[in-house]
Amino acid sequence: MDVDHKSHDHKSDGRGANPLVALSKHGQSPWLDFIQRSFTENGSLKKLVDEDGLRGVTSNPAIFEKAMGAGTEYDPQMKELLAHETLSAGELYEKLAITDIQATAKVMHPVFVETKGLDGYVSLEVSPYLAFDTVGTTEEARRLWKAVHRENLMIKIPGTKEGIPAFETVTSEGISVNVTLLFSLDAYKNVLEAYIKGLEARHAKGQDISKIASVASFFVSRIDGKIDAEIDKRVAAGDKDADALKALRGKVAIANAKIAYQHYLDVTKSARWQKLAAAGANPQRLLWASTGTKDKAYSDVLYVDSLIGADTVNTIPPATFDAFRDHGKVSDSLTHDVAGATHVMAEQKRLGLNLDAVTETLVTEGCASFCDAFDKLLGAVANKQRTFLGDKLIAQEAHLPGEFAAAVKAEVENWRKHGKLRKLWARDPSVWTGGEEAKWLKWLDIVDERLAHVDELEAFAKEVRAKGFTDVLLLGMGGSSLGPEVIAETFGGHEGFPTLHVLDSTDPQQVVTYEKSVDLKKTLFIVSSKSGGTLEPNILKAYFFAAAEKALGHAPGSHFVAVTDPGSHMEAVARKDGFWKIFYGEKEIGGRFSVLSNFGLVPAAASGLNVRHFLHSALHGVREAAASVPPEENDALKLGVILGVGATTFGRDKVTIVASPAIYDLGAWLEQLIAESTGKRGKGLIPIDDETLGAASVYGKDRVFAYLRLKDAPCPHQEKAIKALRDAGEPVVTLDLADKIQVAQAFFHWEFATAVAGSVLGIDPFDQPDVEASKVETKKLTNAFNETGALPPETPFAKDGPFAFYADGTNAKALGTGDVVAILKAHFGRVKAGDYVGVLAYVERDTATREWIQKVRLGLRDALKVATAAEFGPRFLHSTGQAYKGGPDTGVFLQITADDVADLGVPGEKYTFGVVKAAQARGDFDVLSERHRRALRVHVSGSLDVGLKLLAEAIAKAV
Known part of the structure; x- marks a missing residue:
């Protein structure tokens, strides 16, 4: 021309x-x-x-x-x-x-x-x-x-x-x-x-x-x-x-x-x-x-x-x-x-x-040709857009071995060629199993929806501040608690606003610790329960409602807020007890995808976080993953493909999450999102959080490393270890956050990636069939307690000092009746390459126990060269517990229970918090055994500190 x-x-x-x-x-x-x-x-x-x-x-x-x-x-x-x-x-x-x-x-x-x-x-x-x-x-x-x-x-x-x-x-x-x-x-x-x-x-x-x-x-x-x-x-x-x-x-x-x-x-x-x-x-x-x-x-x-x-x-x-x-x-x-x-x-x-x-x-061919050209056009626009926005966006970079990279590229092209990204945004369940997935996709729109109503959240924040609350105590489990916990741990306090605490345990010691950490007269309690029928939030509400009433000397409804789905049991309770406010969730969003809904935003607003700014950052994540961003330029989709292809093609089904110290708690939220979404029907990704990185030699060939790095505050040890892993040819995906507020983007980015990974795995990432199994067993046990005044008796297959060992018949036979070291040696001797070890501790989660479990899990990793998960119960039941029961049969589990120093009654119930925790541990273990998992339970009597010290020594000798 x-x-x-x-x-x-x-x-x-x-x-x-x-x-x-x-x-x-x-x-x-x-x-x-x-x-x-x-x-x-x-x-x-x-x-x-x-x-x-x-x-x-x-x-x-x-x-x-x-x-x-x-x-x-x-x-x-x-x-x-x-x-x-x-x-x-x-x-x-x-x-x-x-x-x-x-x-x-x-x-x-x-x-x-x-x-x-x-x-x-x-x-x-x-x-x-x-x-x-x-x-x-x-x-x-x-x-x-x-x-x-x-x-x-x-x-x-x-x-x-x-x-x-x-x-x-x-x-x-x-x-x-x-x-x-x-x-x-x-x-x-x-x-x-x-x-x-x-x-x-x-x-x-x-x-x-x-x-x-x-x-x-x-x-x-x-x-x-x-x-x-x-x-x-x-x-x-x-x-x-x-x-x-x-x-x-x-x-x-x-x-x-x-x-x-x-x-x-x-x-x-x-x-x-x-x-x-x-x-x-x-x-x-x-x-x-x-x-x-x-x-x-x-x-x-x-x-x-x-x-x-x-x-x-x-x-x-x-x-x-x-x-x-x-x-x-x-x-x-x-x-x-x-x-x-x-x-x-x-x-x-x-x-x-x-x-x-x-x-x-x-x-x-003409339609396909125009689609190809449109993909190139939108890809070019997306590329320029990313350049212009720069640090406003999370930056993602993948270092993958040659065959792995080629397989990912092929699957990304498969998504492009068949328009699967657009189908996902169109709520087409054929992207997954053709089942009921479309009913659970409201999270795709929730950021836009909440931004349209952000004035309500900002008005609530002003009211909280005006009332002079010093603390906010959120009572919840799983999806209702893990997102708010990230917000509390990442953003801390805001001047003039109360401090946010998150309680997601039935351990009586932990309940008392949180009760003592707040001023009951100046605390806003947020009872967070999607279905409203989950056991833990209900008994925590009952306990703290009574405690607040005693401290205040009058009905404490004005100090309570509920976040729940419309029409739930919790809504009825909140209305009956005169709660100050009720905020609604979305029935079409599962708990683990709910952090950008009111389940995450209400506690964030109450603690003084600028929710408008937070949501605008999240919106970048939504737009970056949009249907119009071709798969090759769509980082969230590519992350999901990497995770899915890693598991299905290369046996890399352990996702090791490494996060900068300032945003470390993202890992706990990611554990639930990944495990509960993908671990089912014998398939899945096993997330490994909070594991101090070691030399490349301690890892098998079953890992993908996800490094969430805060660019202005990287950890030198992590940087060095990640470089060594890359140099050793391990697959590493790095997500750079320019600012903490981009945690909001990270939430959506990983939600989207998890949905994509579920598609590659060929499962429904929005159901949780095996979580319910533990709840059913727990309910049987608590009902038994209400009827008889005691939990059903159980007999250990072996004892040694402060330790009593429990297992089903098959596992007990495999482990023998020797001393603690012999039993543990037999147990961990069953670990094979590609397996993982889960240490599941039903004890108070505090600084001392967290240090203890980290030392144990790293010793196991380095000795056995396998992935290790370090979890506290009953918290993990609403998180990784799904994958342990429904995912691949590659887990070897050591459950740890202990005598409670003191117990707490649950108002209106015969059972106590200690009984509930014990029932949850036993219900969890029963389902693991029913699924033929390699599982051993050790109960510690007497001093917990002494017992854990002795157990750690025995584990070290056993491996």
């Missing part, structure tokens, strides 16, 4: 007028298949209108990809938009494209006026991803028509069987349409019929049809490309009809177009059409598309010279536009030798060239 304002005067030596201008005398309008901002802004487009008789402009994803993907002309608008809005790549592209379309429409508008709405159009395509979606195409056509808001706009809709009804509908609504990707006569007939029906429907309602225009884009050169290739193949093979085949080279596409034009002429002569014409209807002109010559053996203007006729359009690519200006030949070629065209069509059929099959293939 001549874009430097050289003269377009044709044949300056006087050989004739400009052929492009001459087309109008034959009733044809030349349109340009090209759009670019600089081309419009520098006057080049207007020059074509003035000098070449240009009458319209078309665009498509491939054209925009070339325009936006290279150079810097779109950068200023990108930066301006991103400075004020949080956009997905698709939203950003659309704003850029609409700006171009509007500017082009302005240049072309004088033509529109001059031709009384026949020409002067610019076309904008609906998303190619919607080619086989009638409803989606209809909705997007309406939306784009409204957004561009220009009378000389045409919306491009593909002529697929799904696109045609959408075209008919929007035509009846007064929208001008360019129907694209037409290759066959039958498809064109259907499109023309849909146009007429759309006009008739509108006319029947008494609405104006004179302002509607449409073109039917009939593709040309691509047909010859396919047919000629088949001809050449058969001729080379010595086909008996070689001469007849060769005679058809370069002729089928033009013949096909001429026959389509004859149909157009017949229809416009009909009484049916004449009735519409009398009402002011514009004909739907045939537009010849794909008119650049692909075969160099043909004239470079073949598909312009040969298709000139009245009431037609030729949308010409830039090079062909220049070529036709230079040496095009103008005549009424479209109606020349129609009999010859009919003969060509008969011959292709006789010779078995199968034009019908070719055109079907071309529609499929």
Whole structure:
């Protein structure tokens, strides 16, 4: 395309007028298949209108990809938009494209006026991803028509069987349409019929049809490309009809177009059409598309010279536009030798060239080609967007061994090719198991939803501050507690606001510790329970409601807030007891995906965190994972693919989470998200949190390392250890957070990655079938206590000093009846490469016990060269417990229980906190045994400190 304002005067030596201008005398309008901002802004487009008789402009994803993907002309608008809005790549592209379309429409508008709405159009395509979606195409056509808001706009809709009804509908609504990707006569007939029906429907309602225009884009050169290739193949093979085949080279596409034009002429002569014409209807002109010559053996203007006729359009690519200006030949070629065209069509059929099959293939390929181009376009936009936003976004980098990297790349391409990312956002359960997954996807929208109502949270925060609370004590378990705990541990206190504490244990010592750490008279209690029927939050509420009433000397409802799903048991309790406020969760969000809902935001607001700022950061994570961000540029999707492929293809099903000290608690939240989402039906990822990194030699080949690094506060030991792991060829994914507030992004990033990993694993990541099993066993035991005043008796299979050992028959037989070291030696002797060891301690989680369990787990790791999980019960039951019972049978478990120094009663119940904890431990162990896990329980009597010290020594000797 001549874009430097050289003269377009044709044949300056006087050989004739400009052929492009001459087309109008034959009733044809030349349109340009090209759009670019600089081309419009520098006057080049207007020059074509003035000098070449240009009458319209078309665009498509491939054209925009070339325009936006290279150079810097779109950068200023990108930066301006991103400075004020949080956009997905698709939203950003659309704003850029609409700006171009509007500017082009302005240049072309004088033509529109001059031709009384026949020409002067610019076309904008609906998303190619919607080619086989009638409803989606209809909705997007309406939306784009409204957004561009220009009378000389045409919306491009593909002529697929799904696109045609959408075209008919929007035509009846007064929208001008360019129907694209037409290759066959039958498809064109259907499109023309849909146009007429759309006009008739509108006319029947008494609405104006004179302002509607449409073109039917009939593709040309691509047909010859396919047919000629088949001809050449058969001729080379010595086909008996070689001469007849060769005679058809370069002729089928033009013949096909001429026959389509004859149909157009017949229809416009009909009484049916004449009735519409009398009402002011514009004909739907045939537009010849794909008119650049692909075969160099043909004239470079073949598909312009040969298709000139009245009431037609030729949308010409830039090079062909220049070529036709230079040496095009103008005549009424479209109606020349129609009999010859009919003969060509008969011959292709006789010779078995199968034009019908070719055109079907071309529609499929055309849609795929536009999708590929759109992927490249959106990928280019996403890439630039990430560059401009810089530290506002989490940065992800993966170091993977060669075969691993190749497998991940292949799976990412599989997601792109089959549109699985868009299906995920469309809530299509086929992304997973085709089950009930769609019921649990409200977390995809919750950030936008909560931002729309953030004023409510900010008002609550002001009220909390005004009431002078010194502490907030959240009472919850699992998804209701782990997210708030991250917020409490990461962001700490905020001046003028109460300190947030999170209690998620039934251990009586731990309950007392938290009770003593707050001023009951100045504490706001948040009872957080999604279903409202979970045992732990209910008994914690009962205990602290009574304790607060005693401290205050009156009903303490004004100090209590509930966060629960609408209609839950907890809502009823809160209303009965006069709670100050009730905040609702979303029934369509599972607990472990709920941190960006009220379950995380209410305690965050109460503690003084700027929830608006927090949600805006999370929104970046949502937009970065959007359906419009192609998989190759979609880091959250790629993380999920890495985790899924690592487990399914390479046996790397242990996800070791390493987090900078300032954001360390993310690991505990991630444990639940990953384990409870993926560990089921014998499959899954086993998260390993809070494990001090060792030398590469202590790890097997079953790990993927996820390093969450706070860029301004990295840990030197972690940095050194991670580098060593990379150098050793271990797979490491690093996520860099520029600021703590990006923990909000990390929440969504990992939620999305986990959903993707579940798809790769072939499971439903939103159910938790094995968590319920432990609850059932626990309930049996507490019911038994209520009935008899005691838990059912149990007999150890061995004793040694302060230790009593319990196991089911199979495990007991395998472990023998020796001393503590012998039993532990037999137990850990069953650990094989690729296994993991779970140390499950039902004791108070405090500094001393956390240090103890870390020392034990690292000793086991280094001695056995396997992953180790260090967990406290009953907390982990609502977290990793799902994977231990339902995931792969690779766990070797040591459960630790102990005598309680003191116990606490549960108001209104016969059982105590100590009884509940014991029942939970036994219920957990019973399910592990039922699932044939390698499990051993050791009960410590007497002093816990002494008992744990002796147990650690025995474990060290055993391994």
